[in-house]
Amino acid sequence: MSTLPHENGLEDANNRSFWMPGNYQCTVKRTEDAFQACNDIVACFQERARVERQYAQQLSEWSTKWKPIVDSSPLYGSLLKAWQCFLSSTDRLASLHSSICRSLVSEDGDRIRTWQKETFHKKIFGGFKESHDFEMGFARAQKPWAKRLKKLEKAKAAFHKASRKEHAAREREIHAQGNPDVAIEKQRKSQEERELAQAETEKVRARYVKVLEEVTRYAPRYMEEMESIFDQSQEEERKRISFLKQAFLSIHRHLDVTNNESVKSVYNELHNTLMAISEGEDLRWWKNTHGPGMPTDWPKFQEWTPDKKHKKGKKQVERMEREAMIGGVRVRALYDYTGQETDELSFKAGDEFLKIEDEDDQGWCRGLLDGGKEGLYPANYVEVV
Known part of the structure; x- marks a missing residue:
């Protein structure tokens, strides 16, 4: 009993095998699946582009809201410049994410659409020329094989039927011979039935073996033709995978802001501005602008002088x-x-x-x-x- 699951599993695997009639359909359908995958990829990253655009808009709105508040802040000197630098950096980042949005839509999306149009050729009555060609190629290669398999299955069924009859006749013969109540004539008749069934089984067995040998001889040719069509399908799929790999790399390049020189420049400038905050400079500026460092005209004796009238030159x-x-x-x-x-x-x-x-x-x-x-x-x- 423990071997039954394994046997059933092996039978299921054989039924799903590529070599069995009609099981090439999943390979043929791969073309239509790839076309739909392209649509899904474009839709996916168009949605990501909208996220980038909305993020850029939110950054701009945040900067616009806070700019007048920061400019009128009581902070001054290098500390004020540092705060203002956050806003100017945000404006530059908003511009960057807007450009990412444009790249995802106009560059990456258009590239995939163009390749999709050039690679997949729709037929008037539905489907694609590429999948239709593979379908016809597999069908032509498999047609004679399917006929031979059908003939083999018929011969096998006839042999198994004859074997069951022979087995039943043998069982009846053994039962008759071991039973003293059964008449000699009946025992002889059961023996004749078993001999006839045995002869029929041998005859059907020979036919089954002959058909099997014919199928075995044809198998290499069948495999060669099927593999030829499959290799063509694999080459088309290889081109699709290669193109989509480059498309994904392009999308990654646009989204990867960690290696973007403009982003590095923004944050380097912001970091340098923050590091340039100097309490000494700010306090000195305040002293000279609003404190004891301001110059003044101390009172002193002034002689009176009459005003002179000058002609306007x-x-x-x-x-x-x-x-x-x-x-x-x-x-x-x-x-x-x-x-x-x-x-x-x-x-x-x-x-x-x-x-x-x-x-x-x-x-x-x-x-x-x-x-x-x-x-x-x-x-x-x-x-x-």
Whole structure:
């Protein structure tokens, strides 16, 4: 009894074998499965592209929301620059993920679609030319083999039927001979039946053996033809696997931000900005801008001098006309100031220039020097002329 599961398993395996009639269908169907797999791959990574786009949008929205809050923060100096760098880095990352979205759709998706169109050729009445060609090739190779198998199965069935009859006749003969109540005539008749059944069995056995030999002789040719068609199918599948491998590698290259030079640049710049936070520089700036380091005009004795009237020269008239066009207020510097940033003005005590924007929350005004340079300056360093 313990051998039955093994025998049944072996029989099931033989029934599923590629060599059995009709079992090549899964190989033929592989073409249609590959076409559907391409559709699934494109749909899968189009959905990933939407995730990348939504992430980029969320990053941009976050940066836009916090930028004015950060810019108006009470933080200053290198600490403020570090906070602002988080937002500028986020803008660059949002741009990167937008480009990933575009690459997944327009580059990777289009490449797979184009290859799919060139590789799979649909027939008018459904299916693909490639799978139809394999179907016909396998069917032609298997047709004579299937006929021989059918003939062999018929011969085997006839032999097994004759063997069962012979076995039954032998059982009856043994029963009759061992029973003294059975008449001699009946015993002789049972012996004749067994001999006839035995002769029939030998005859059918010889036919079965002959058909089996014929099938065995044809098997190498059948295997050669089937393997030839199968190898063609394998070559087509090899090309599909090779292409999809390259497609997956391309998708990986677009998604792998760890090796993206622009991402490395973003985080290196952010790291350098954070490392550049200096309490000494920030405290020094505060001291010079809002503390004891600020210059002042200490009281001193001043002689009275009468005001002199000057005629307005040509340059002064041009300057006044230009200031009238821009709009603003003439101011005079009370102290020397050297701009610490590229967008700040530098001037000496007594210099006059135009204030074109009023003081902001942090105590800075925007001015325009007579030479044409525009920039920021501390509001408490000047007075209105």
